[in-house]
Amino acid sequence: MSRVSQPWPPVAVEPAVPHPKAPVAGTELGVHFNECFGCGDEADAGLHLRSTVGEGQVVHSRFTVTAAHQGAPGLAHGGLLACAFDEALGSAVGNLMRRPAVTGKLETDFRRPVPVGSTLFIETRLDGVAGRKIYVSADGHLDAADGPIAVSARALFIVVAFDHFSTHGDPEALEKLAAQHEKNQREREERGWEINP
Numbered sequence: 001m002s003r004v005s006q007p008w009p010p011v012a013v014e015p016a017v018p019h020p021k022a023p024v025a026g027t028e029l030g031v032h033f034n035e036c037f038g039c040g041d042e043a044d045a046g047l048h049l050r051s052t053v054g055e056g057q058v059v060h061s062r063f064t065v066t067a068a069h070q071g072a073p074g075l076a077h078g079g080l081l082a083c084a085f086d087e088a089l090g091s092a093v094g095n096l097m098r099r100p101a102v103t104g105k106l107e108t109d110f111r112r113p114v115p116v117g118s119t120l121f122i123e124t125r126l127d128g129v130a131g132r133k134i135y136v137s138a139d140g141h142l143d144a145a146d147g148p149i150a151v152s153a154r155a156l157f158i159v160v161a162f163d164h165f166s167t168h169g170d171p172e173a174l175e176k177l178a179a180q181h182e183k184n185q186r187e188r189e190e191r192g193w194e195i196n197p
């Protein structure tokens with residue numbers, strides 16, 4: 001079956017240049033919010049996705065599919081896989097560009113079933129920027145960084161003002177997030193990494 005794809009990015013873009021203080025290649029990215037379904041330690045049935053900065057404008061993420069993530073028996077739910085990509089792509093945008101941004105559009109191609117127990121290795125690339133619009137894409141490889149591609153995704157993130165989160169979100173949770181951010185900063189400093197304000 002052939003897959004028809006629109007040009008990507010769909011508009012003229014500038015190169016997505018990582019922020020001068022973006023974490024360097026090899027940096028393991030921390031949990032951005034403990035209750036986040038995508039990466040949080042306190043989200044018991046969550047994805048517990050973990051990410052590391054790669055060379056260039058790339059972030060490598062991985063997560064292991066558990067029984068809590070099933071759609072069909074023994075297989076990951078497609079919406080759950082889309083969630084993993086939202087997290088991986090958002091993490092690449094947030095950490096490399098260091099601009100607050102939210103997902104405006106997320107498109108997924110499911111190419112192979114992803115069984116419970118398998119690990120998806122997601123490689124995310126920054127594809128370009130047009131004003132507030134940041135275009136990113138990713139491939140999810142099954143069970144190894146060079147394994148077969150099971151899922152691909154493309155997304156548009158929109159840069160927002162910080163008050164997007166205080167206006168629409170939960171102020172208490174934002175306080176928790178600020179505390180988490182400080183903890184991440186301290187840990188980075190202790191490990192001698194570049195400070196990530």
Ligand SMILES: CCCCCCCCCC(=O)SCCNC(=O)CCNC(=O)[C@H](O)C(C)(C)COP(=O)(O)OP(=O)(O)OC[C@H]1O[C@@H](n2cnc3c(N)ncnc32)[C@H](O)[C@@H]1OP(=O)(O)O
Nearest residue numbers: 032086087090091094095102103104105131133156158160
């Ligand atoms: C370190 C951090 C790690 C974080 C990882 C977490 C990853 C998880 C990320 C998420 O899941 S975020 C949650 C899901 N997303 C949302 O809740 C967003 C809900 N939508 C909105 O709040 C607003 O629609 C939005 C802020 C995205 C845009 O509203 P605005 O009024 O600010 O902007 P506007 O609608 O004018 O759009 C700005 C530009 O984007 C374009 N645009 C917006 N949505 C689009 C869309 N869906 N498709 C195509 N283009 C779109 C729009 O056409 C326009 O293009 P131009 O600048 O060329 O005029």
